[in-house]
Amino acid sequence: MMDLKGMTIEELQDFFKSLGEPAYRARQVFRWIYKGVEDFEKMTDIPKNLALKLKEICRVSRIKIYRKFESKKDETVKYLFLLEDGEIIESVKMEHHYGTTVCVSSQVGCAMGCAFCASTLGGFRRNLTCAEMVDQVLAIQEDLRKRVSHVVVMGSGEPLLNYDELMKFLRILNSELAFNISYRRMSVSTCGIVPGIRRLAEEELPITLSVSLHAPSDDLRDRLVPVNRRYPIMELLDACKYYIIKTKRRVTFEYIMISGVNDSKECAVKLARLLKGLLCHVNLIPLNPVRERDFRRSTFDKIEVFEEILKSYGISVTVRQEMGADIEAACGQLRRSFLNEVKK
Numbered sequence: 654m655m656d657l658k659g660m661t662i663e664e665l666q667d668f669f670k671s672l673g674e675p676a677y678r679a680r681q682v683f684r685w686i687y688k689g690v691e692d693f694e695k696m697t698d699i700p701k702n703l704a705l706k707l708k709e710i711c712r713v714s715r716i717k718i719y720r721k722f723e724s725k726k727d728e729t730v731k732y733l734f735l736l737e738d739g740e741i742i743e744s745v746k747m748e749h750h751y752g753t754t755v756c757v758s759s760q761v762g763c764a765m766g767c768a769f770c771a772s773t774l775g776g777f778r779r780n781l782t783c784a785e786m787v788d789q790v791l792a793i794q795e796d797l798r799k800r801v802s803h804v805v806v807m808g809s810g811e812p813l814l815n816y817d818e819l820m821k822f823l824r825i826l827n828s829e830l831a832f833n834i835s836y837r838r839m840s841v842s843t844c845g846i847v848p849g850i851r852r853l854a855e856e857e858l859p860i861t862l863s864v865s866l867h868a869p870s871d872d873l874r875d876r877l878v879p880v881n882r883r884y885p886i887m888e889l890l891d892a893c894k895y896y897i898i899k900t901k902r903r904v905t906f907e908y909i910m911i912s913g914v915n916d917s918k919e920c921a922v923k924l925a926r927l928l929k930g931l932l933c934h935v936n937l938i939p940l941n942p943v944r945e946r947d948f949r950r951s952t953f954d955k956i957e958v959f960e961e962i963l964k965s966y967g968i969s970v971t972v973r974q975e976m977g978a979d980i981e982a983a984c985g986q987l988r989r990s991f992l993n994e995v996k997k
């Protein structure tokens with residue numbers, strides 16, 4: 654049956670037109686859907702006979718909270734969701750002084766094969782639909798009984814390889830009739846899909862672009878982030894420059910600190926030279942060790958030295974504060990350990 658969740662206002666208008674209904678029905682139903690109402694009969698401004706007719710021909714989908722893990726250290730909560738086809742995905746809720754952030758997944762599993770990441774271990778299963786991305790935010794909002802202020806697409810999956818559904822999702826988040834979240838409060842994180850970055854730039858929306866750089870040279874990045882063999886660092890940085898010109902937004906570079914791999918002074922200097930003059934910010938992330946990978950996180954001292962070198966080159970840099978480490982909040986970890994448990 655046709656799912657009305659995830660449709661744009663325009664698509665809904667066409668749908669209601671085809672039923673011989675006025676266009677404003679689209680706005681009414683759209684509003685209800687993102688208030689979390691799935692039952693047409695509970696949409697109080699929809700006439701009873703129309704509600705009954707809708708029930709027969711279409712539906713409003715909903716993903717279910719399957720498990721919930723609350724951190725004892727901070728207010729981080731990790732959710733596992735059960736999708737209609739039985740797949741499991743994860744999302745994370747974090748509290749900051751500026752508001753409540755939800756980190757959503759964009760795919761089930763991941764195909765990118767990054768050397769340090771848990772999401773890719775079980776391979777790629779499928780893209781998420783726009784409705785499934787929206788539902789992660791909606792379900793968490795309902796569970797918290799509080800509005801989500803920021804959304805980051807940094808969960809499992811590569812969002813720019815699910816471009817059309819991603820864009821519909823971001824537009825619904827932005828819609829005044831739905832979540833009314835400004836684009837400035839949304840981030841999209843990519844491992845460096847160059848055509849996707851250029852396409853996103855063309856939208857000219859003030860979305861924050863995060864790029865998972867993790868290495869200052871192609872030989873090292875080829876090993877850590879294999880997609881680099883297809884889109885090497887110079888092409889990636891060119892696309893980032895284009896993004897900055899088009900959106901006038903500063904790009905964030907994520908840099909995981911892995912002991913003995915990418916955390917040397919030489920790496921810091923190379924990185925600084927690479928990024929000098931670019932409107933950007935560097936986020937140093939202490940690696941979250943993944944059971945199946947034998948990488949270790951850099952020591953605090955190493956991270957500090959690395960940070961100071963970047964600063965001395967005038968590069969804006971912060972060390973990401975860790976949240977929810979006790980609940981395996983890093984990319985794909987929770988789903989992974991859950992699936993392992995089920996197998997046993």
Ligand code: SAH
Nearest residue numbers: 770807810811842843844865907940941984
């Ligand atoms: N595919 C996108 C978004 C998902 S990954 C991307 O690559 O950006 C989100 C972020 O988590 C990326 O920066 C990724 O490199 C990082 N990440 C993955 N595994 C990690 C780990 N074990 N510890 C710390 N960060 C990790």
